[in-house]
Amino acid sequence: MPQEKKRGSEKMWGGRFSETTAASMEAYSESISYDSRLYKYDIAGSKAHAAMLAANGILSDEELHKITTGLSEIEAEIDAGTFTFKVELEDVHMNIEKALIDRIGPAGARLHSGRSRNDQVAVDFKMYLRDQCDFIVELLDGVRAAFVKLARWNLGAAMPGYTHMQRAQPVLISHHMLAYFEMFSRDRGRMKDCRRRLNLSPLGSAAMAGTGLPIDREMTAKALGFESWTRNSMDSSGDRDYALEFLSTCTMIHLHLSRLSEELVLWSTSEFDFVNLPDKFCTGSSIMPQKKNPDIVELMRGKTGRVVGSLMTLITIMKGLPLTYNRDLQEDKEPVFDAADTVSAGLSIIAELLTDLKFKKKRMDEATRIGCMTATDLADYLVLHNVPFREAHAIVGHAVAWCLDHGKELPDLTLEEMAQFSPVIGKDVYEVLSTEGSINSRVSYGGTSLVRVEEAVATAEKELGIQA
Numbered sequence: 001m002p003q004e005k006k007r008g009s010e011k012m013w014g015g016r017f018s019e020t021t022a023a024s025m026e027a028y029s030e031s032i033s034y035d036s037r038l039y040k041y042d043i044a045g046s047k048a049h050a051a052m053l054a055a056n057g058i059l060s061d062e063e064l065h066k067i068t069t070g071l072s073e074i075e076a077e078i079d080a081g082t083f084t085f086k087v088e089l090e091d092v093h094m095n096i097e098k099a100l101i102d103r104i105g106p107a108g109a110r111l112h113s114g115r116s117r118n119d120q121v122a123v124d125f126k127m128y129l130r131d132q133c134d135f136i137v138e139l140l141d142g143v144r145a146a147f148v149k150l151a152r153w154n155l156g157a158a159m160p161g162y163t164h165m166q167r168a169q170p171v172l173i174s175h176h177m178l179a180y181f182e183m184f185s186r187d188r189g190r191m192k193d194c195r196r197r198l199n200l201s202p203l204g205s206a207a208m209a210g211t212g213l214p215i216d217r218e219m220t221a222k223a224l225g226f227e228s229w230t231r232n233s234m235d236s237s238g239d240r241d242y243a244l245e246f247l248s249t250c251t252m253i254h255l256h257l258s259r260l261s262e263e264l265v266l267w268s269t270s271e272f273d274f275v276n277l278p279d280k281f282c283t284g285s286s287i288m289p290q291k292k293n294p295d296i297v298e299l300m301r302g303k304t305g306r307v308v309g310s311l312m313t314l315i316t317i318m319k320g321l322p323l324t325y326n327r328d329l330q331e332d333k334e335p336v337f338d339a340a341d342t343v344s345a346g347l348s349i350i351a352e353l354l355t356d357l358k359f360k361k362k363r364m365d366e367a368t369r370i371g372c373m374t375a376t377d378l379a380d381y382l383v384l385h386n387v388p389f390r391e392a393h394a395i396v397g398h399a400v401a402w403c404l405d406h407g408k409e410l411p412d413l414t415l416e417e418m419a420q421f422s423p424v425i426g427k428d429v430y431e432v433l434s435t436e437g438s439i440n441s442r443v444s445y446g447g448t449s450l451v452r453v454e455e456a457v458a459t460a461e462k463e464l465g466i467q468a
């Protein structure tokens, strides 16, 4: 008998190796320091796989029983914090499998039949993402409800609407709140889509070509709550589209959080002075005693960079990757975990902050009465009196210039003063020059009039199942 060469047998894959792994390689390639958080999914996946193997005669009932019990014990130890994850076992999959083999012996060594870590990691990651999608949808609903409540509580109150960050037209505060309701509602739809598309089980694709063992992909897919199973083993092994979709949806959510944060930062300045941010979400300055800084929303604006960065990270990883699985894919997890955590924290904080947000309604209303904000209404008035719109625009432009020169606002002008700009102006003009007149004239569908906004609030409340 030829002398058996000493193999790198301390690894689960060590049979063909004659050297032990370099310590630097081990440290560089491990993922257990972050993928351990997938353990519940990994164990659920293994249980489903084992039950399927038993149903197809690859495991005996006794072996299945040992595997299932062993996995439950390992899970309980991880839950309790008494399980030791080992870096030399690389990742969550091998840590759990090795612990199982150590615990139950040969039956444990049969578990990996007809499976590869490539389909195993994909099934774990998809189950994790499915839960994250559900969790984020729930949080989005909390934020949507907060906006609808703000819209309901502040019905009738006016504020300036802006374009180019210049005062444009008066609107209802509630209308502005419902604009965010729409944004976060679209995000909800995106998360739901993402979940639906990813909810196909990759388990049974094995390394990438499928397996010759008699497996039943339908059985594991159903046991793990998947809608169905993937159609192409090569695609399943190398696909991370679902993670990219999740990250792009997270990015969109955080862009919305960032725009909202920016508005809250602006509105809480002395220059705007539109809102009072709850003290519990602000900090003071260590040197300037008078200051109240809107740190939390500034951080939220800033953290958008992390989420966008996570999306960029995975896009860059995927670009140019040949089919099928490549170890590069291990780099998918940290950006996804970080984005999911960042978005979840942001959504729950903002829902809490919005609940306590107080608008300075008097001040916001006053702001609508400065800067000739009803100029468009005057132009529309002229149009209704048969003046072509372009001509009306010029007439109102002159009137605004006159106001600026004389330190007046449009509603301050007397009829005689109006007459110098157009002969068609009568005293009914004052109805459209006020903030209320302007707002309530905008009855077009989706407009800011009180009737339309009341309808929109009611529709949103109904959609969310909240009582008025």
Ligand code: ARG
Pocket (backbone or CB within 6 Å): 031, 091, 117, 118, 121, 325, 327, 329, 330, 331
């Ligand atoms: N830790 C690995 C990952 O996250 C698991 C899959 C490893 N597969 C392999 N063939 N090396 O991607």
